[in-house]
Amino acid sequence: MEHTGQQARRPANDGPKAAARNRAALVTAAREVFSEHGLEAPLSAIARRAGVGQGVLYRHFPDRTAAVAAVLEENVRQIEQAADAEGMTFAGVLGVLTWHLAQSAAFIGLLHAGWAADRSGIRAHALALSARVERALRRHLPHGHRLGAPDDLMLSVAMASAAVTGATHEERERRALAAWRLLGVDVGPVRPYDG
Structure with missing residues (x-):
């Protein structure tokens, strides 16, 4: 019973939907960060602005x-x-x-x-x-x-x-x-x- 409760609390994995949302958020964040700080702005700033980890950033944009x-x-x-x-x-x-x-x-x-x-x-x-x-x-x-x-x-x-x-x-x-x-x-x- 406890095992079922733990699974119920785990967030659903949206798979491709989450990936598409993350990519869209990263593109929007990149546009804003590049606009504010130039094209040499740290990529970590883009990940922070998009609200994702750097691993997610590099999965979508390796460089x-x-x-x-x-x-x-x-x-x-x-x-x-x-x-x-x-x-x-x-x-x-x-x-x-x-x-x-x-x-x-x-x-x-x-x-x-x-x-x-x-x-x-x-x-x-x-x-x-x-x-x-x-x-x-x-x-x-x-x-x-x-x-x-x-x-x-x-x-x-x-x-x-x-x-x-x-x-x-x-x-x-x-x-x-x-x-x-x-x-x-x-x-x-x-x-x-x-x-």
Whole structure:
């Protein structure tokens, strides 16, 4: 009887559900920690922020490159989903992109590809993700838009991302919007894409 009581108190093992929740928490925590402390922030800070042990962190992300790649993939996936949404405009997709610029130092690194240059395997991945961002934006770029020339679109994104500095998300967002305004580009509501 006592054995049954002990088993009843043991938490259920959610298996794959727990793994998916842990991974999502780690990606969110990595985005926040990298945004606050840069891409060289200790990985232990990510585990603490996510509320998991370092073993769980390393099961999902064996090194810094894997953690950065996961944040980048999530950023790009949200921009692609926004671009695929019915009724989405170029300004709307730029609003989602701008939210990610203000939220994620890793994403800015992707758009400049500077951080990735010295990391094994991440440069090619960063370039592929950057190309996906460009395709998502170009699907909504109006014909004859001032950024329609081959290099102008991503050059303007890199210019706006270079302006994203500041201690708070609000300050980074304000500076990004100012950069877009100076480039003469309208941006929709700055927000994450949540489906």
